Each structure stands twice: as C-alpha cells, then as structure tokens.
Amino acid sequence: MAQQKHCVIYRETAAHSHLKLVGHLYDQCQDTLVQFGTFLGSTYSVDEYVERLPSIITMLREYHINTDVAFFLARPMFTHQINVRL
Template sequence: MAGIEAAEEMTPEQLEAMAGGELLKGEAGYFSQVRNTKRSSARLKEAIVGNNLDISLCILAAQQRHCCVWKEYDADSVSSSEPPGSQLKVVGRLADQCQDALVQLGTFLASSHAPDEYAARLPPLQELLRDYHVDADVAFFLHRPVLAQKINAKVEYLRKLSDSKSDSIEKSIERYTQASQEALEPIVQSVTPILPNKVWEDISPEFYVTFW
C-alpha cells in the first residue's frame, strides 16, 4: 500500500541502491514494479496518525519481537505429542514477521512525515530504551532519520561559517566529524546511565552510539 517492501534476499545492486536517496530506493531497491503510491500512502498515514497508532505500533512490534523469542512457555501449554523444540520454527517465523512489519512501518513513517513532525511525535531515545524496554537496534532505527537531520543541519551551519568557497575532501570530512560529535553528544550523555557500568569497561559510550 505504501510501496515499501521487506525483502529477505537482495542482490548486490539492490543493496547499493538502498544506500541512496528515496528516488533511487524506489526505482532500484525493490523487486516489484514501481507504482504511484502517493494517494494510498496519504490514506494510510491519515488512518495511522489520525488514531495516534504510528509510534505505538512500532513499539508494540518491537516488544512482541523480543517477547516471542524469550517468552517461557508452560509445559501444560505444549502438546505432549509434540517433540521438544517443535515450536522453534513458529517462533522464528513470528520474530521475522515482527521484524518485517517494524521495518516497513518505521520506513513508511520516516518517509511520509516531515522531519520536524516526525521528531515531534517520536519519544526520546532514552525513554524508548528505559521505559518501553525497546532493544537498542529498534530505538536507534526509529531515531536515525532525526539524528541524520541534526547532523546535516549542523554540517550546513558549519559550512556557512567557513570563509573558503571551495573545500577539500579533508575539510569536508573534518566538518562532518565535528557536526556528528556535537549532534550525538546529547545521545551519548543520555544512554550512558541506562546500561550497567560493566558495559563501559569494554566499549565507550561514543562507540556504542556511533555503532547503532
């Protein structure tokens, strides 16, 4: 309905296309034929956002993905005729379906909302990790468009402050590195108290945030 697929196996060309912009993703990143989905996407956004289900569905899908893997099933709930581990395939399929739905929904929300609107509807990252018990990969997946916008805005601000009309590659990399550090510093400060101190003995908070 929104023209967003959750492909399980992608060709090298499609992987390269997914690293580009929205137009390149739509043209070369998916298997199905490109269709005009503006009208259906608008209806879907109206139905989801109008009932305040956008972020709630993402959080529920992330929680269900985690729950279905680690939930302990009672011995009485499993048929005695079923061999041990017979539900493993069902659990794996359910986890994959939750992941596919989460990726499709998160990608749709990020592409259909204006950057400021999306950032305003999204809970803070530390709240997703601490209060909603969402895994780090999901929390950063939802916040990645917001962080990218902040970094790009900071890069543009630093570029305007620069006096030189033509910058070298080294200068551009230095500017982007500085912008990334300044944009991610609040995230580093917010996630540091959430995880145990033992975690930071092996990796730094900066590496943790940059990795995700």
C-alpha cells in the same frame, strides 16, 4: 511492535512452541517493524518525525525497546540533527 519482537522468543519458547513457529513470528515482527519505520519516514516530514517520536533515551528506558530497534527508529532524528549542525 518492538516489544513484541523481543518478547516473542521468550513467550513462545516458554510455551514450548515449535522452533520454526518462533522463528517465523520473530521474522514477521521484524518485517512489520521495518515496514512501519519506512512508512513513518516517508509519511512525516523530518520535523514532524522528531516531534512525534519519543527520544532514544525514552525508548530505551521507559518503553524497554532493544537498542537496535531504538536506533533504527531514531536514525532519521540523528540524520536531521547532523545536517542541521553542518
């Protein structure tokens, strides 16, 4: 979903799609991604979340996910690490 959100702008504009359609597709990707992140956070315990999701470095380097999305998905992991150290 994160990769699709990033690519929808370049694929659709290269195909000369209407700007309103490109904006709508981008917004749908964003909404779905936020819904998915919320679902993961509410379904898994923090330990399961940390165990199942790749690290932020892996998301950035191997999956080529944009920084804002990688930090959005990694936020529960960071919060858990901060709380454990306190």
